[in-house]
Amino acid sequence: MNAVTPSAELPLSGAQILLRALKEQGVEVIFGYPGGAVLPIYDAIFQQNAIRHILVRHEQAAVHAAEGYARSTGRVGVVLVTSGPGATNAVTGLVDALMDSIPVVCLTGQVPTHLIGNDAFQEADTVGITRPATKHNYLVKKSGDLARIVHEAFYVARSGRPGPVVIDLPKDILINPAPYVEASREAHRSYRPRTEPDRAQIDKAVALIRSAKRPILYVGGGVINAGPEASATLRELVAETGIPCTNTLMGLGTLPASDPHFIGMLGMHGTYEANMAMHGCDVMLNIGARFDDRVTGRLSAFSPGSRKVHVDIDASNINKNVVVDVPIVGDAGVVLRALLDAVRAEGARPDRTAMAAWWRQIDAWREKRSLDFVQPREPGSIIKPQHAVRRLYELTQQSGRDTFITTEVGQHQMWAAQHFGFERPNRWMTSGGLGTMGYGLPAAMGVQIAHPDALVIDIAGEASILMNIQEMGTLAQYRLPVKVFILNNQYMGMVRQWQELLHGGRYSESYSQSLPDFTKLAESFHAVGMRATTIDDLDRVILEMIKCDRAVIADIAVDQGENVYPMIPSGAAHNEMLLGPDKSRNNAEVTNAGMVLV
Amino acid sequence: MSGETGLTRSATIAVLVENEAGVLARVIGLFSGRGYNIDSLTVAAIDEDRGRSRITVATRGTEQVIEQIKAQLNRIVPVHRVADLTAEGPHVARELALIKVVATGEPRGQALQIADAFRAKIVDTTIESFVFELTGSTDKIDAFLDLMRPLGLAEISRSGVAAIARGTRTII
Ligand SMILES: Cc1ncc(C[n+]2csc(CCOP(=O)(O)OP(=O)(O)O)c2C)c(N)n1
Ligand SMILES: [Mg+2]
Numbered sequence: 001m002n003a004v005t006p007s008a009e010l011p012l013s014g015a016q017i018l019l020r021a022l023k024e025q026g027v028e029v030i031f032g033y034p035g036g037a038v039l040p041i042y043d044a045i046f047q048q049n050a051i052r053h054i055l056v057r058h059e060q061a062a063v064h065a066a067e068g069y070a071r072s073t074g075r076v077g078v079v080l081v082t083s084g085p086g087a088t089n090a091v092t093g094l095v096d097a098l099m100d101s102i103p104v105v106c107l108t109g110q111v112p113t114h115l116i117g118n119d120a121f122q123e124a125d126t127v128g129i130t131r132p133a134t135k136h137n138y139l140v141k142k143s144g145d146l147a148r149i150v151h152e153a154f155y156v157a158r159s160g161r162p163g164p165v166v167i168d169l170p171k172d173i174l175i176n177p178a179p180y181v182e183a184s185r186e187a188h189r190s191y192r193p194r195t196e197p198d199r200a201q202i203d204k205a206v207a208l209i210r211s212a213k214r215p216i217l218y219v220g221g222g223v224i225n226a227g228p229e230a231s232a233t234l235r236e237l238v239a240e241t242g243i244p245c246t247n248t249l250m251g252l253g254t255l256p257a258s259d260p261h262f263i264g265m266l267g268m269h270g271t272y273e274a275n276m277a278m279h280g281c282d283v284m285l286n287i288g289a290r291f292d293d294r295v296t297g298r299l300s301a302f303s304p305g306s307r308k309v310h311v312d313i314d315a316s317n318i319n320k321n322v323v324v325d326v327p328i329v330g331d332a333g334v335v336l337r338a339l340l341d342a343v344r345a346e347g348a349r350p351d352r353t354a355m356a357a358w359w360r361q362i363d364a365w366r367e368k369r370s371l372d373f374v375q376p377r378e379p380g381s382i383i384k385p386q387h388a389v390r391r392l393y394e395l396t397q398q399s400g401r402d403t404f405i406t407t408e409v410g411q412h413q414m415w416a417a418q419h420f421g422f423e424r425p426n427r428w429m430t431s432g433g434l435g436t437m438g439y440g441l442p443a444a445m446g447v448q449i450a451h452p453d454a455l456v457i458d459i460a461g462e463a464s465i466l467m468n469i470q471e472m473g474t475l476a477q478y479r480l481p482v483k484v485f486i487l488n489n490q491y492m493g494m495v496r497q498w499q500e501l502l503h504g505g506r507y508s509e510s511y512s513q514s515l516p517d518f519t520k521l522a523e524s525f526h527a528v529g530m531r532a533t534t535i536d537d538l539d540r541v542i543l544e545m546i547k548c549d550r551a552v553i554a555d556i557a558v559d560q561g562e563n564v565y566p567m568i569p570s571g572a573a574h575n576e577m578l579l580g581p582d583k584s585r586n587n588a589e590v591t592n593a594g595m596v597l598v
Numbered sequence: 599m600s601g602e603t604g605l606t607r608s609a610t611i612a613v614l615v616e617n618e619a620g621v622l623a624r625v626i627g628l629f630s631g632r633g634y635n636i637d638s639l640t641v642a643a644i645d646e647d648r649g650r651s652r653i654t655v656a657t658r659g660t661e662q663v664i665e666q667i668k669a670q671l672n673r674i675v676p677v678h679r680v681a682d683l684t685a686e687g688p689h690v691a692r693e694l695a696l697i698k699v700v701a702t703g704e705p706r707g708q709a710l711q712i713a714d715a716f717r718a719k720i721v722d723t724t725i726e727s728f729v730f731e732l733t734g735s736t737d738k739i740d741a742f743l744d745l746m747r748p749l750g751l752a753e754i755s756r757s758g759v760a761a762i763a764r765g766t767r768t769i770i
Contacts, residue, residue, distance in 0.1 A: 127620060132631055136675040139619065156675055190616055190678045316669035319662055 011177035014146055015040040018107070018169070020180055021150035023050050027078050029069065029449055030054070031062040035082020037109025037122060040174035054449060054478060057470035059086050061442035063093020063164075064468070067102045068446030071429050072404055074227055076103040076157050077446065083109040084122030087129070087168075092436060094133040094164045099433025100250060101225055103162035105153050106134075112172040113141060126168045135163030140170065143178035151183035160193025161314040162225055193313065197330030197338060204326045205285070205309045206342045212283035213354035214361075215243045216306075218266065218295075221250030221432070222288015222313060222332040224425050230333030231425040234287070235259070237340045241349050244362055246274035248289045249417055250432045257421030263362060264371070267295040268568050269414045272370035272577060273362050275566075278303050279574040280361070286310045288332035291321040292433075293597070301573030311335045370566045370579055371418050381535040385412065385487045385558040388538060389419040389459065392485060395542045401455040403427065404447045408440040408464030411493035414564045416459040438467030441484060445471055448480040455483070455546060462488040462555075463512050472525035475551040483545050484553045486518060489560045497563045502595060522553035530554040570597035604660040608637070609684045610691050610761045611668065612769055613653040616676035617643050624674050625653055634667050635659060638693070638736070638758030645770075650678065656691075656736070656759045681769040683761050691761035695739045696721070697730045701750030709749045716742050727752070 031054050034042045045053050056062040059081045066077025081090050087108040097104045111120040127139045136156050138149045153165040223230045231254045238261045245255045246266040255262050264271030284306045296302045308324040318327040375387040396403045406429040407413040422428050431439040440458040448456040495510040519529025532541040545554045565580040571593050615621045629636050637656040644652045671680045683689040699709045713730050722729035
């Protein structure tokens with residue numbers, strides 16, 4: 001910062017002070033949408049060049065774009081919306097970021113302070129509405145607080161367990177002069193997240209690793225949030241100890257999919273070997289995951305014979321769903337480093353013979369080949385959705401391009417997680433906790449802004465994509481060559497699957513009626529439309545899509561009846577998986593107690 | 599959650615917070631949003647200079663749920679400190695109640711006698727009513743109210759629990 005004393009210059013307006021604080025925080029891009037209450041900010045944006053504004057087409061998309069930006073870069077994503085409907089439209093995105101621990105700062109306009117509480121035009125109780133939707137929120141009531149609050153909001157958003165923070169900005173605060181203060185180096189008055197683990201707990205965890213005969217690493221999004229070094233340390237720990245590693249949906253990419261120790265995703269649609277290994281392990285090392293119900297299945301039957309270590313930066317996640325033996329509160333990267341150092345220093349590796357037997361068992365489970373599917377090869381055959389993802393993976397790999405995948409929500413999301421291999425962290429953006437249809441396209445937009453030369457693909461469903469389809473306009477305006485790869489099964493497939501398995505095949509309102517012609521839709525938004533209707537078209541369409549330097553919608557007609565397997569039905573245990581419609585139904589029957597679960 | 603089974607206990611939790619708008623709403627929203635019990639809740643500024651308030655929550659739950667409540671409270675950005683006074687050692691907890699009894703004749707006399715036995719103060723009186731002020735544990739106030747009920751108990755205003763550790767320990 002230039003050390004100019006505020007008194008030496010013309011007094012700056014609140015809006016100018018805001019931008020100056022954003023600049024000091026290293027902000028390069030804002031995703032936003034204007035309106036009356038934020039016009040002073042738009043005026044200030046107009047008069048500077050340091051910060052770029054990306055005009056979205058809906059405020060929800062602004063938040064998802066900021067999430068994509070944040071998750072692919074490790075930086076804080078920034079959103080700007082107007083008061084009232086601008087703020088309420090952003091709420092879904094905020095909750096999405098809260099559930100998935102994504103650092104976002106969202107600036108919302110507000111009516112002037114003297115009108116707050118009067119039901120003024122476009123007034124909404126934004127701090128009230130967003131209180132349970134954010135990690136923290138602020139209403140700026142005094143110009144003197146503005147700069148400090150902006151700095152504090154960035155600190156809160158990115159530190160500890162990251163999350164969304166709202167700053168509500170009354171219009172008079174934006175117009176009136178405000179003093180500037182630089183970001184303080186002092187600790188926050190009350191908020192001091194713990195990142196350094198307790199040494200004694202590390203020792204206990206290492207003792208468990210040393211004694212383990214059937215250990216497993218269960219790794220989640222906390223390792224992504226801890227930065228790429230944390231993933232690198234995980235890789236070393238795995239190499240050092242030979243412990244098999246499974247990932248949650250949010251953790252994909254922390255260990256390369258090609259690493260032989262990687263046993264796939266776990267949980268409801270995880271691999272047979274990952275879930276069986278979770279069930280049969282004797283020591284479980286949970287690093288940065290939260291024992292989500294999609295992962296544990298029936299809690300009373302969850303990994304009954306294991307002693308559990310749980311590493312989480314958020315103490316409230318510990319003993320929330322599953323009681324553990326060794327809780328460790330700290331940053332996943334710091335803890336992984338401490339574990340690795342201790343394992344090396346003490347040679348604390350699990351017993352070789354026991355590990356060999358454990359791996360033989362895992363390999364036997366792998367033999368079930370639980371992700372296999374049959375793709376008919378005769379010309380004119382219908383495309384299996386899994387095959388479409390596999391080919392997308394193989395052909396993007398062959399292209400050598402740095403590839404980022406986002407998804408919408410549904411079957412296609414699960415097939416993407418199962419069949420696309422991630423070799424590096426921060427390449428996989430999906431709405432895990434909230435499961436927000438409409439996330440993928442705007443998230444891809446945010447990723448592409450951060451990585452202009454990368455290949456960014458939204459693996460979509462035909463229903464989800466319509467939830468934020470207006471963002472095709474944003475892609476056109478900024479020439480963002482995002483690729484939308486629709487697995488078009490003409491159904492809300494995930495809904496249809498549950499109706500098939502749980503509701504007697506009564507497909508109530510889950511058919512995707514009256515779909516648009518996606519190729520024409522692409523063209524009307526100045527993008528390129530492509531279509532594959534049979535296996536004969538698939539590779540050609542994917543290759544053309546990868547080659548195309550513009551935005552693309554590739555409409556891939558896939559088998560409408562395909563279901564996601566394997567599957568742990570709600571309320572069942574890990575060892576009660578359904579492997580598929582034709583491979584034995586196993587012993588799992590969905591109980592009423594299971595049916596009430598979502 | 600699995601915490602629904604197992605023994606429940608009550609807990610008096612003191613929460614030291616920044617004295618800023620919305621912090622009480624955050625605490626209450628946490629309890630309602632996550633389905634925790636609130637038996638009583640009190641709040642007041644305690645330290646004007648440093649701008650801090652103290653919230654005292656009386657709650658109940660299994661050990662696991664109470665641990666969750668404390669961890670969730672600690673997550674709130676303007677929270678300085680969370681202390682489980684019940685678990686951390688001996689403490690005193692007091693509540694103040696204002697109790698209106700409308701009665702004449704024999705019940706009126708009985709109400710007076712009981713009030714005397716409980717060391718309740720009479721803070722207002724008319725020929726057909728009393729307002730008693732009673733300070734004590736929640737149990738003591740509950741017992742007093744049970745006795746007053748048949749005697750013309752008309753209205754109750756309770757402060758909720760204020761609590762503090764015994765001895766030299768502080769949470770500041
Ligand atoms: C905003 C929102 N509304 C509803 C749902 C419930 N839901 C989950 S998956 C799904 C169907 C998605 O259909 P599609 O995008 O075609 O994906 P498919 O499952 O067919 O691959 C629905 C409606 C949701 N997750 N998000
Ligand atoms: Mg579909």
